[in-house]
Amino acid sequence: MTATPNTPKTISPDEARRLIDEGARLVDIRGPDEFARARAKDAENRPLDRIDRIDCDGPIVFMCRSGMRTGSNAGQLAGCHPGEAFLLEGGLEAWRKAGLPVEEDRSQPLELMRQVQIAAGSLVLLGVILGLALAPGWFALSGFVGAGLVFAGTTGWCGMARLLSVMPWNRRASAA
Numbered sequence: 001m002t003a004t005p006n007t008p009k010t011i012s013p014d015e016a017r018r019l020i021d022e023g024a025r026l027v028d029i030r031g032p033d034e035f036a037r038a039r040a041k042d043a044e045n046r047p048l049d050r051i052d053r054i055d056c057d058g059p060i061v062f063m064c065r066s067g068m069r070t071g072s073n074a075g076q077l078a079g080c081h082p083g084e085a086f087l088l089e090g091g092l093e094a095w096r097k098a099g100l101p102v103e104e105d106r107s108q109p110l111e112l113m114r115q116v117q118i119a120a121g122s123l124v125l126l127g128v129i130l131g132l133a134l135a136p137g138w139f140a141l142s143g144f145v146g147a148g149l150v151f152a153g154t155t156g157w158c159g160m161a162r163l164l165s166v167m168p169w170n171r172r173a174s175a176a
Contacts, residue, residue, distance in 0.1 A: 007074050008062065008085040013098035016061045016088050024059040027051075028092075029069060029077070033170075037108040040092060041101035048073060054081045063088035063095070115164045120145050 011019070020026050020042065028035055028043040035045040040063065046054065048069060054060060062070045062077045062085060070077060070087040078085050088095065096102050109115070127141030152158035164170065 008078050008087050010067075010071070010087045010089045011061070012089055013095045013100055016063075016086065016095075017098075017100055019059055019061055019086065022058075024061050024086075025054075025056055026061050026063065026088075027054065029062055029064050029073070030092075031111070033109070034065065034111045036105060037111060038092065038102060038104045040095050041103055048076075051077070051080055056081070056083070059084035059086060061086045061088055064091045066093050067091040109170050112161055112165060112170070115170075116158060116161050119160055119164065120149060 016024075016026070026040060026043040027046050028039055029046060029048040029051060031047050031049075032045060035043075035047075039045070043063065048064075060081050060083070064070045067088065067090045070091065074087060077087070090097070092102070110118075123145045124142045127138050127143075127145070130138035130141070148159060152161070
């Protein structure tokens with residue numbers, strides 16, 4: 001893929017590895033909870049919501065989990081580094097598929113958004129099952145969760161994520 005002005009060029013994992021071996025920095029823009037669980041070896045974590053300016057002499061390769069976040073935020077990423085910037089095509093998933101080194105810590109909790117998806121999906125399913133099996137009033141549980149997801153999507157504030165973030169199993173990642 002060719003780059004347009006102010007848009008970093010997208011490169012393959014093998015091209016990224018070559019650049020990193022030549023001195024480029026590998027910057028992972030995922031959140032700290034995602035980075036704590038799995039990351040490309042030698043990557044540094046600079047979460048997208050906190051990234052401002054990265055000063056370094058050489059090029060930077062930006063990555064996320066699948067390449068979607070880097071792709072949709074390419075302009076912002078290009079603006080935070082005055083030098084040459086690249087996007088890792090396919091993100092950590094492609095890095096892993098290419099057989100490049102990934103450090104994993106399965107003792108870290110699942111990423112918070114995955115926990116929200118699991119909890120919300122479970123509550124919606126539970127509301128439907130109970131609504132069909134016991135009483136139609138249980139369908140309100142599914143409606144309540146759906147309304148919460150719409151609210152979270154439109155405002156950027158997710159009550160379920162806030163609640164899950166203070167659960168005992170997430171305290172280790174928060175302290176890191």
